[in-house]
Amino acid sequence: MSQARVERQPVSGGNMLLVMVGLGMAFLLFMAMLGLKTNPGPIYGESNMLYVALVFYAGAGALYMGFGVTGIERYVKLASVATSIGWIANTVAAAHRWYEAGRPPFSNLYEMLLSFVWTVALLTLIAEKGYKVKIIGSVTMPLAVVSVILMQLMPSEVRPLVPALQSTWLHVHVSLAMLSYAACAVSFALAMMFLIQDRMKTETFQVLTASGMVGVFASMLIRFHSGALAVTSYDISRHSEIFNDQNERVLVAIPDLGWLVLLVLISALIPVILYFVARVQKNDNLHDASTKAMFVSIVLQVVMVAAFAVRVKNSIYPALNADGVAPTALAGSPFILAGMIGSIFAGLLYLLLLWRRSDLERMLPPADVLDGVTYKTIGVAFPLLTLMIATGAYWANQAWGSYWSWDPKETWAAITWLVYAGYLHARITHGMRGRWAAYFAICGFVVVIFTFFGVTYLLPGLHAYGSNG
Amino acid sequence: MNFFRHKFFRFFASVRTGIFLLLTVILLSAVGTVILQRPITDPVEIQRAYSPSTLQLLDRLQLTDIYHAWYFVTLLGLVILSIIFVSIDRWPNAWRFYSRPYRFAEPHFRASLPTRTVIPVPSADGALDAAERAFKKCGIPVEREVSGNDVGLYSERSRIAEFAVYFVHASLIFLLLGYLLDLQVGYRGTMALNEGETTNHYTIRRGATEIDRTLPFSIRCDGADWDSYKDADGRDTGMPKRYWSKLVVVKNGQDVRKKEIIVNDPLTYAGVRFYQSGMDKGNKLGKVSLQVNIPGAASPQSVELIPNQAAKVGDMTIAIARFVPEYYIQDGEVFTKSETPRNPAMQFTVSKAGTQYPVWIFMDRSGQAIEKNTGVQLTVTGGKLSTLTVLQVSYQPGQFLIFPGVLLMVAGLMMVLLMAHTRHWAVVVNDPKVGPAIWIGGTSNRNKIRFQQKFEELVAAIKTEVKAGSSINKKTTTPELAKV
Numbered sequence: 001m002s003q004a005r006v007e008r009q010p011v012s013g014g015n016m017l018l019v020m021v022g023l024g025m026a027f028l029l030f031m032a033m034l035g036l037k038t039n040p041g042p043i044y045g046e047s048n049m050l051y052v053a054l055v056f057y058a059g060a061g062a063l064y065m066g067f068g069v070t071g072i073e074r075y076v077k078l079a080s081v082a083t084s085i086g087w088i089a090n091t092v093a094a095a096h097r098w099y100e101a102g103r104p105p106f107s108n109l110y111e112m113l114l115s116f117v118w119t120v121a122l123l124t125l126i127a128e129k130g131y132k133v134k135i136i137g138s139v140t141m142p143l144a145v146v147s148v149i150l151m152q153l154m155p156s157e158v159r160p161l162v163p164a165l166q167s168t169w170l171h172v173h174v175s176l177a178m179l180s181y182a183a184c185a186v187s188f189a190l191a192m193m194f195l196i197q198d199r200m201k202t203e204t205f206q207v208l209t210a211s212g213m214v215g216v217f218a219s220m221l222i223r224f225h226s227g228a229l230a231v232t233s234y235d236i237s238r239h240s241e242i243f244n245d246q247n248e249r250v251l252v253a254i255p256d257l258g259w260l261v262l263l264v265l266i267s268a269l270i271p272v273i274l275y276f277v278a279r280v281q282k283n284d285n286l287h288d289a290s291t292k293a294m295f296v297s298i299v300l301q302v303v304m305v306a307a308f309a310v311r312v313k314n315s316i317y318p319a320l321n322a323d324g325v326a327p328t329a330l331a332g333s334p335f336i337l338a339g340m341i342g343s344i345f346a347g348l349l350y351l352l353l354l355w356r357r358s359d360l361e362r363m364l365p366p367a368d369v370l371d372g373v374t375y376k377t378i379g380v381a382f383p384l385l386t387l388m389i390a391t392g393a394y395w396a397n398q399a400w401g402s403y404w405s406w407d408p409k410e411t412w413a414a415i416t417w418l419v420y421a422g423y424l425h426a427r428i429t430h431g432m433r434g435r436w437a438a439y440f441a442i443c444g445f446v447v448v449i450f451t452f453f454g455v456t457y458l459l460p461g462l463h464a465y466g467s468n469g
Numbered sequence: 470m471n472f473f474r475h476k477f478f479r480f481f482a483s484v485r486t487g488i489f490l491l492l493t494v495i496l497l498s499a500v501g502t503v504i505l506q507r508p509i510t511d512p513v514e515i516q517r518a519y520s521p522s523t524l525q526l527l528d529r530l531q532l533t534d535i536y537h538a539w540y541f542v543t544l545l546g547l548v549i550l551s552i553i554f555v556s557i558d559r560w561p562n563a564w565r566f567y568s569r570p571y572r573f574a575e576p577h578f579r580a581s582l583p584t585r586t587v588i589p590v591p592s593a594d595g596a597l598d599a600a601e602r603a604f605k606k607c608g609i610p611v612e613r614e615v616s617g618n619d620v621g622l623y624s625e626r627s628r629i630a631e632f633a634v635y636f637v638h639a640s641l642i643f644l645l646l647g648y649l650l651d652l653q654v655g656y657r658g659t660m661a662l663n664e665g666e667t668t669n670h671y672t673i674r675r676g677a678t679e680i681d682r683t684l685p686f687s688i689r690c691d692g693a694d695w696d697s698y699k700d701a702d703g704r705d706t707g708m709p710k711r712y713w714s715k716l717v718v719v720k721n722g723q724d725v726r727k728k729e730i731i732v733n734d735p736l737t738y739a740g741v742r743f744y745q746s747g748m749d750k751g752n753k754l755g756k757v758s759l760q761v762n763i764p765g766a767a768s769p770q771s772v773e774l775i776p777n778q779a780a781k782v783g784d785m786t787i788a789i790a791r792f793v794p795e796y797y798i799q800d801g802e803v804f805t806k807s808e809t810p811r812n813p814a815m816q817f818t819v820s821k822a823g824t825q826y827p828v829w830i831f832m833d834r835s836g837q838a839i840e841k842n843t844g845v846q847l848t849v850t851g852g853k854l855s856t857l858t859v860l861q862v863s864y865q866p867g868q869f870l871i872f873p874g875v876l877l878m879v880a881g882l883m884m885v886l887l888m889a890h891t892r893h894w895a896v897v898v899n900d901p902k903v904g905p906a907i908w909i910g911g912t913s914n915r916n917k918i919r920f921q922q923k924f925e926e927l928v929a930a931i932k933t934e935v936k937a938g939s940s941i942n943k944k945t946t947t948p949e950l951a952k953v
Contacts, residue, residue: 382886383882390872390879393871397865398733399732399744400746400861401657401735401742401744401863401865402863403871404648405509406501406509411498412499415498415499418491418494422491428885428915429484455502
């Protein structure tokens with residue numbers, strides 16, 4: 001009798017989550033229906049479909065997370081149904097945009113995110129159905145949701161292409177980039193799961209997560225201007241950034257927000273410092289302190305995002321590199337926003353590990369399977385990376401007569417390629433396995449992130465065509 | 470042959486050297502993305518970014534043009550050397566695998582192969598047949614191999630996969646050689662020409678200086694302009710949609726090639742490619758509209774003139790002779806004050822009965838003039854300055870190594886990642902411990918985990934076949950056994 005009760009308990013708790021997710025999705029869809037009349041265009045139009053995709057992805061994400069915490073199999077089934085519906089809506093949205101524009105949707109950041117989300121959702125379904133890696137949705141679906149939300153903030157109208165971008169090779173290049181970067185992201189997630197199964201210490205995950213956070217907020221500190229935070233100006237009515245006489249993007253200074261960034265950076269640095277102090281002094285008590293510091297940092301980051309959103313949203317601030325004032329909006333700072341949300345998301349995953357490690361270990365495939373799948377994913381990503389660089393070179397050769405001009409984006413793509421080439425060499429000829437292979441895969445993805453975001457945001461470059469700075 | 474034992478060869482053939490070289494390439498490439506680079510960045514911008522002393526230091530260390538610095542090029546050369554030496558070093562092994570396949574498992578080989586199993590059989594007779602059936606069930610092609618008195622099974626797949634790495638390495642050499650070739654003999658320059666103009670001059674940039682060079686043929690521009698996107702009501706939005714230039718290659722005074730180029734679609738002649746890179750207002754006359762009054766004619770006639778083309782009006786022809794963007798007059802002669810079209814003057818030629826009469830029109834005066842000999846009155850009613858088209862001139866013969874190299878690399882990668890050279894051997898033996906048995910062994914050069922799984926499946930299949938075979942065929946004869 002008592003055993004039966006134990007078995008029933010998670011099921012009833014499980015129904016609770018299902019009801020909540022179902023009601024939440026129904027509510028959001030109902031609200032959207034009410035607003036449908038004011039929204040022109042066909043019902044299967046891009047913005048409606050994208051909204052449907054968002055709702056279903058969010059539901060799927062919640063269910064995958066629920067599976068991560070409770071381990072109830074039923075959640076995964078429903079979650080993959082929700083992911084499939086969301087993916088179909090996503091496909092319709094992309095197809096509608098393609099039809100409207102008369103060209104594949106890969107030309108600006110908005111469209112690239114659209115195809116990135118599409119690829120991520122597809123890969124999630126493949127990983128789940130084909131390789132039985134069920135937990136992966138709890139990582140990828142929130143990523144998809146964040147991307148769709150970012151897309152809602154960005155200018156979405158179909159814009160004509162400047163002449164340099166009118167090339168089939170460019171579309172091939174960008175879609176290959178999205179595919180290979182998505183494969184790299186999946187290999188990163190798999191390598192992390194391997195490290196969990198390989199009994200890497202939770203403290204080590206903590207210091208990795210905290211270092212990532214430090215990276216995000218340290219790169220934001222580049223925009224620190226005597227206490228203020230400089231963000232790109234943005235004119236909502238024209239859906240465009242504002243440029244000064246020298247054709248540079250106008251930056252506006254939001255007072256005091258810079259100090260908050262500094263504070264968050266310090267709060268993320270504390271766990272890192274405590275970890276190394278604990279290592280040197282061999283004092284395990286410090287780990288508790290650093291976990292508390294980590295917690296404080298995550299809370300501060302949530303405050304930071306809220307403060308950022310409130311202060312940036314459609315406001316006017318003094319301009320830094322032009323006279324007078326200029327408006328800005330959330331759409332002007334997609335990279336900052338993505339960085340902060342990504343950092344919080346990493347923090348939440350860390351908390352999941354901290355609190356539910358034994359459940360996670362039970363649900364994940366064994367370490368050697370994860371190791372093998374990581375290798376396979378990189379085995380898929382690497383030829384795609386090669387083709388991506390090759391088609392990019394071919395396009396550049398057709399557009400301005402040089403297949404390789406060492407512009408930072410190109411150089412960093414080559415560095416990414418070399419890192420993964422190193423991984424494959426070490427693996428194939430020297431039989432590298434396990435821990436080191438996982439570290440290598442993680443390093444590779446860090447370089448990918450830098451190539452994708454860092455080069456545009458941190459380094460000067462030619463590749464400013466499709467970006468939003 | 471001694472060379473291959475020499476320290477120099479061993480040093481560059483070692484994996485450690487290879488890794489060190491690659492890390493150095495990564496490091497220097499990354500440095501180049503942090504420091505502003507000369508050919509890409511505007512000189513003014515660089516001067517604004519660094520203090521004069523820092524810039525001097527960076528220039529002296531070639532850090533502002535790191536990818537063309539002697540040490541970076543040398544490094545790429547060393548990478549090529551290392552790849553070649555590593556390949557030579559490994560070649561004998563790969564070639565041995567390929568050219569002289571080891572088909573029969575001798576006792577010493579059977580003892581040393583890591584993946585092997587001994588399956589006891591009730592009798593040696595028919596054991597090889599059972600094993601052969603199991604191979605076929607597992608989808609592994611197999612053949613019988615006779616060595617002296619012994620018979621064994623041998624199976625081999627994708628022998629060519631031994632060379633996969635060589636394809637990838639060869640492709641890397643293609644890429645690097647192509648790049649170095651372009652660095653030495655290739656160039657990229659800029660050519661700017663007005664509509665109607667012919668030139669063979671272009672400029673290249675080396676560091677902060679511009680160098681003027683000439684081509685062995687000339688380019689004439691017969692027209693250039695840009696179209697912009699129209700909005701829903703058909704009005705210009707001002708967003709450029711298409712830049713185009715009509716180019717003609719002129720060699721020895723003859724037009725040899727014609728093409729209208731647009732962005733992404735260049736003109737190629739003798740390996741030199743001309744790309745549409747920019748467009749500007751020129752300082753030449755593009756087109757002029759004239760009103761011509763011939764004495765005695767009923768009404769004035771309108772003509773449109775473009776440079777190098779005459780128009781017929783009645784019994785006369787009119788052509789543009791000269792265009793001066795900003796003029797001044799000294800001693801009754803017209804001179805050019807500047808190339809900026811602020812105050813233009815135009816000279817036309819009126820030809821009648823084989824005689825040419827020049828006539829000047831100054832735009833700041835009335836914009837009209839009467840040619841005294843013929844009495845023809847010319848009035849400029851409109852005109853357009855020429856468009857200056859800016860072309861990228863590029864000569865990169867190395868691309869004929871680069872793009873085949875890329876294809877070779879993709880093919881090689883597919884081979885590396887998807888193909889494995891797998892071999893299996895089976896021999897019937899008389900094992901001292903278990904008696905008659907099938908010895909089976911196998912090896913794969915890649916993807917060993919998957920191979921191990923397949924091998925276990927094969928062993929299980931042989932066991933089933935042996936069991937099935939022994940229940941049917943109980944008859945025994947003296948077996949001919951291979952010695953263990």
